[in-house]
Amino acid sequence: MGRRLSICNSIDDCDLAVLANESSRMTVADGRSFIEEGAPAHDFFVVTGGRVKLFTLLPDGRRQITGFAEGGDFLGLAASTSYAFGAEALGSATLCRFPHAGMQRLTERFPSLEHRLREEASRELALMQARMTLLGRKTARERVATFLIERCTHLDRPDPTRPVELDLPMPRTDIADYLGLTIETVSRILSAFKKEKLISIRSITHITLLMPERISTIAEGME
Amino acid sequence: MGRRLSICNSIDDCDLAVLANESSRMTVADGRSFIEEGAPAHDFFVVTGGRVKLFTLLPDGRRQITGFAEGGDFLGLAASTSYAFGAEALGSATLCRFPHAGMQRLTERFPSLEHRLREEASRELALMQARMTLLGRKTARERVATFLIERCTHLDRPDPTRPVELDLPMPRTDIADYLGLTIETVSRILSAFKKEKLISIRSITHITLLMPERISTIAEGME
DNA sequence: TACCAGACTTGATTCAGGTCAAGGTGATGG
DNA sequence: CCATCACCTTGACCTGAATCAAGTCTGGTA
Known part of the structure; x- marks a missing residue:
């Protein structure tokens, strides 16, 4: 979730190679899950192509899709030690993966990134607020x-x-x-x-x- | 929203007076609203005593309460330029108000605060995810x-x-x-x-x- | 001690949306 | 060109929660 977090925006005056160093690209086939709800959270992701759905499950299989993400969207903010949601490709999707450790190196190097991430989380929170109203009322x-x-x-x-x-x-x-x-x-x-x-x-x-x-x-x- | 953001935790090795300088205390009487949904967002708040409810409204008056907040909880992350929710005291409540400008001075002075705020937003996001499942399923x-x-x-x-x-x-x-x-x-x-x-x-x-x-x-x- | 107002509970009834059960449709492959 | 399969639509019926309508409880007041 999180639209157009061109993550680079906050560091565009700096070395993009550093960013590339800390991330790895991956492709996920249609319907393939790449984040397991409740699994230990090691990475952030940025969707670079295709689309992705995020969801939570109840034990009996009932499912709530909490969002759709596409190019530029950021995944993984709603995770502290373990992911609060599962994620699965909707059609084939490409992602950029940032291990938490690398992300920390990045935020140390580019402090404005931290602010950018908070902004992104805030935007997401506001959206969710609206979605709760939708679901509840x-x-x-x-x-x-x-x-x-x-x-x-x-x-x-x-x-x-x-x-x-x-x-x-x-x-x-x-x-x-x-x-x-x-x-x-x-x-x-x-x-x-x-x-x-x-x-x-x-x-x-x-x-x-x-x-x-x-x-x-x-x-x-x-x- | 956001439990025990003793905001001081991230700057406790520093000058607390600076923090006090940037904030002002306020008391809100039972049932009194202190954040208007959609109004321009100028402040963050920390609940220091009592309880508070957060909500969004539909034009015809249907209401979704998106959360309850109490001592230590942080309000205002789900706001960029305008508040995405309204807030009202539940019983009488006391708050600490941080104007955005002051908050920015604080995060510049204490960079770890920015990280703390993101953490808080993340925690909140995870909670909301669960709440969406509750409301939807x-x-x-x-x-x-x-x-x-x-x-x-x-x-x-x-x-x-x-x-x-x-x-x-x-x-x-x-x-x-x-x-x-x-x-x-x-x-x-x-x-x-x-x-x-x-x-x-x-x-x-x-x-x-x-x-x-x-x-x-x-x-x-x-x- | 009795009265009142507001908040809560309980019951009867209704209805929006779910469930169950057939069909349709359109993309793929033989 | 037809068969198949997965997905979507439509219809009939059912049900969980809403709505409508009395009560009841509580705490404050006099």
Whole structure:
């Protein structure tokens, strides 16, 4: 989680080779897990390509997806000694891994990085606050609307009243587990939005918001 | 949010007077709000006495309490330019206020403070992750059980199999808004726990967990 | 000691979303 | 070009928690 932590931003006046020294690249195949919830936390990660999902599990298998991460996003802040979440590639993804020890050397060398990390954690905290409100207090319709709007805030849409094309790379199961709903409910609500001409569904992964501002209104619970 | 950030821990070898210089004490009366959601964020706060609740609101008044904070807890990390949450005293509370500018002077003077703040944000992130699972995937029974266990993790209980006395200083409304339930549901479930001899209710604010380990089991969804 | 107001509990009923059960759809491979 | 499989949609029904509606308890006041 954490958008565009071009980690370099805080050290761009310095030696990038040092950064490279402390990190290693890795590729994770579709569906492969690379962080195990509860496992001892040794590394931070930066997503450099593709997408990743973060989740927590209950013993009986119920799953809550706590976030999706993509290029530039930072993973591992929500971890002290052990990871508070699991992570898995959504499609194939590439990552940059920073062992904690190396990270510490980096923050010592570039103190502003520490500040950058805190900023990132703060941004993430604010997002989570909103997500708690979604999960605790919003209706299914509001949740799906919020999800769609969230997705298009990722892109910098030019005009909020014009249609926006969205790409939903994650299966319905993941959307459901992200929103605290079932796949059936997600599916039904997307169909309802289609019937109401709020969206059009070109294909499973490709949706157009026909009236983004109306969807925003629904998302905020102002129907 | 953020437990026992004795902010001084990271600068205890230094001049405490500097810290005092950058902060001011304040007292907030019961029910009084001191952080307005969405308002420009100028300060960090440390709770020095009493309790505080943090929340976000939907336009129609639905409320999600995102956390309770008490002595030593740190507020304001989930804020960049504007606060992502509102805050209100639960009973009368005392706070230490650190304007951002002063905070910056402090982190410049005591670099380890920056690290401390990130640590705090991380801890908070991990907690929120768990809370998202609660709100998205747990049943009402599991939520109330989790809440009770959370409350007694605050104290350092000596023996998990022995009864634990708890004090719930917040009204049922707050518990409900924290757990994403209604007050009626919270009340019914507490009554059910009482009937099942899992807890005893001495008074509204004073509850004893008779079988903490069974309540833990319920909390984890392993009934 | 009785009264009152606010907070909590309990009960009856409703309903949003879950569960269960068929179908559809579209990408892949034979 | 069809079969297969995984994923998605749709429908019928059910249920957990919300809503609506009385009570009840508590602590403060006089």
